[in-house]
Amino acid sequence: MDLKASLSDPALLRTDAYIDGRWQGTDRHLAVTDPATGAHLADVSDLTPAEAERAILAAQAAGAAWAARTARDRSDLIRRWADLMMAAQDDLALILTSEMGKPLTEARGEIAYGASFLYWFAEEARRVYGDTIPGHQPDKRLLILKQPIGVVASITPWNFPNAMIARKVAPALAAGCTFVARPAAQTPLSALAMVELAHRAGIPKGVFNVVPSSDSAGMGRLFCEHPVVRKITFTGSTRVGEILMRQSAGQIKKLGLELGGNAPFLVFDDADLDAAVEGAMIAKFRNGGQTCVCANRLLVQASVHDAFAEKLARRVAVLKVGDGREQGTEIGPLIDTSAVTKVEEHVANALSAGARLLTGGKRHDKGGSYFQPTVLTDVRPGMAVMTEETFGPLAPLIRFETEEEGIGLANDTEFGLASYFYAQNLSRVWRVMEQLEAGMVGVNTGLISTPEAPFGGIKSSGLGREGSKYGMDDFLELKYVCLSL
Ligand SMILES: NC(=O)c1ccc[n+]([C@@H]2O[C@H](COP(=O)([O-])OP(=O)(O)OC[C@H]3O[C@@H](n4cnc5c(N)ncnc54)[C@H](O)[C@@H]3O)[C@@H](O)[C@H]2O)c1
Numbered sequence: 001m002d003l004k005a006s007l008s009d010p011a012l013l014r015t016d017a018y019i020d021g022r023w024q025g026t027d028r029h030l031a032v033t034d035p036a037t038g039a040h041l042a043d044v045s046d047l048t049p050a051e052a053e054r055a056i057l058a059a060q061a062a063g064a065a066w067a068a069r070t071a072r073d074r075s076d077l078i079r080r081w082a083d084l085m086m087a088a089q090d091d092l093a094l095i096l097t098s099e100m101g102k103p104l105t106e107a108r109g110e111i112a113y114g115a116s117f118l119y120w121f122a123e124e125a126r127r128v129y130g131d132t133i134p135g136h137q138p139d140k141r142l143l144i145l146k147q148p149i150g151v152v153a154s155i156t157p158w159n160f161p162n163a164m165i166a167r168k169v170a171p172a173l174a175a176g177c178t179f180v181a182r183p184a185a186q187t188p189l190s191a192l193a194m195v196e197l198a199h200r201a202g203i204p205k206g207v208f209n210v211v212p213s214s215d216s217a218g219m220g221r222l223f224c225e226h227p228v229v230r231k232i233t234f235t236g237s238t239r240v241g242e243i244l245m246r247q248s249a250g251q252i253k254k255l256g257l258e259l260g261g262n263a264p265f266l267v268f269d270d271a272d273l274d275a276a277v278e279g280a281m282i283a284k285f286r287n288g289g290q291t292c293v294c295a296n297r298l299l300v301q302a303s304v305h306d307a308f309a310e311k312l313a314r315r316v317a318v319l320k321v322g323d324g325r326e327q328g329t330e331i332g333p334l335i336d337t338s339a340v341t342k343v344e345e346h347v348a349n350a351l352s353a354g355a356r357l358l359t360g361g362k363r364h365d366k367g368g369s370y371f372q373p374t375v376l377t378d379v380r381p382g383m384a385v386m387t388e389e390t391f392g393p394l395a396p397l398i399r400f401e402t403e404e405e406g407i408g409l410a411n412d413t414e415f416g417l418a419s420y421f422y423a424q425n426l427s428r429v430w431r432v433m434e435q436l437e438a439g440m441v442g443v444n445t446g447l448i449s450t451p452e453a454p455f456g457g458i459k460s461s462g463l464g465r466e467g468s469k470y471g472m473d474d475f476l477e478l479k480y481v482c483l484s485l
C-alpha cells in the first residue's frame, strides 16, 4: 500500500527529523514496516546522539522566549495544534494503524485521546498559580513562584505512538518548557505528523523537536547525561525505566516514569457478570492486549467462575482478527513476531503447569504477527502469566475463594499501575478499592484513562502522574522567595 497516496494530506507523512523549526535529513535511515503485511512503509532519518544534540541546544535556545510568553499565548497555540490534530484525525489514524497495527477505530480513538491532552493542558496553562504565605516576621513577605523546569526530553513506546507523546508534550509546553521527543523506532511516523501539525499551528521553532533514532541506548544516555536536559519523561518497560534512573542519577535529573503493569481484574460473587465480561473485553483486548493497563490476570471468585469463564470464552472466540484497516477488525497484528513468541511462551508455560485452554491458544492462520485471542483457566501462582506482563491477547483466569484471598492474589506483584474489580456491595467496594496496591482502580469499568484523571502507578510501575490538574506539577519548579521589606 502506498501510504502517502492514501492520505488526503500527503504532507503529513514526514520522514526527516524536525529540529529548530526545520526538517533535517541524515544519510542514515531506519525502515518503518507495516506489522499487518510486513510491507515497507517509509525510510526515516536515523539520528545519532551527536546529531540529536542539536535538538537539545535548539530547545535550550527557545526556552526563555517560550517561557516569557503569556500563558494565554501558549494556551491558544496548543489549542490550535489540537484543532489541527482533530481536523487531520483520519490521516493521523491511517498513519498510526499502518506503522503500529491497531484497528483504525482504535487509532481514531487514540488521536482524539492525544488531542484531549492538548485541549486539557491548553486550559491548565492559564491556571499555574503561585502562593503568598503569612510572614514569620513583621517585615517578611513569603512568596511561592511556579516556573518551568526547562528542557524536557521524552522517550516513548510504540503502542500509543501519538497519545504517549501528547500526554507529555502538552503539559510541558503549557508550563513553558521546551521539548525533545525521541519516538520508538517502530513508530516514528505518528510523532513526525504531530510535529508537522505543531509547526502549522505556529508553535515556535525550537519549542518542540522530534529526533527519530534506532540507537535507543545511545539516545537514552544522551538525555540522561546532557546537562541542558532538566527532565526526562519516559513511558515504557520497568527494565528501561531503571536504566534511565541509574544513568541520570549523577545529575539528580527530574524523572517521569510510566512503566510496566500487571493489572488484576477481580470478579466477585456479587458482580454483574455480563457487565464484568464487557469490562474484561475492553480491559484485556483493547489494542490487542498491548497496553500497560491491560488486565493481565483475571481473578474470579469460585462461585461465579464457570459462568464468567463460559461467557467470556464465547465473546472472545468471535473476535475478528485482521488488518487494522479492514472494516470490522477488532484485533490487529501484534507489533512484531517476538511479541507473538512471548504470548506463545506464556500459553505453553501455563498449559504445561496444568492450565486449561478455553479458546484460541495458537498463532493465527493469517500468519505474520497475528495471534488467536485466547482464554485460559485453572491458572495458578507460579505460572509466568501471573508475574510477567504478557502484552498480548491472552486472558488467564484464576479462581479464588474469599475476598481476602482475591485481594492477596491481586497485590502479589511488583507492579502497581492499574487494577479493576466488579462488585456491587458498597462495603465491599470500599474495602477492595482501599486495599488494592495500584495507582489507578477501575470499579465496575474496564476503561479508566482520561486527561481529567492522574495516570500513573506505584511500586515498579513508575514515578509521577500524567494528565489531570496534578500533571502540570511534574513540569514546574517551586521557588520560595523571602522578601524583606
Ligand atoms: N505506564 C505507561 O503509561 C505505559 C504505557 C505504554 C507502555 N508501557 C510499558 O512499555 C512496555 C512496552 O513498550 P516497549 O516494548 O516499547 O518498552 P521498552 O521499554 O522496550 O521501550 C520503550 C522505549 O524505550 C526505548 N528504549 C529501549 N531501551 C532503551 C535504553 N536502554 N535507553 C533508553 N531508551 C530505551 C525504546 O526504543 C522505546 O522507545 C511495557 O512494559 C508496557 O507496560 C507503559
Ligand SMILES: O=C[C@H](O)CS(=O)(=O)O
Residues within 6 Å of the ligand: 159, 160, 290, 291, 292, 293, 449
Ligand atoms: O499503554 C499505554 C497507555 O497509557 C494506555 S491508555 O490508553 O492511556 O489507557
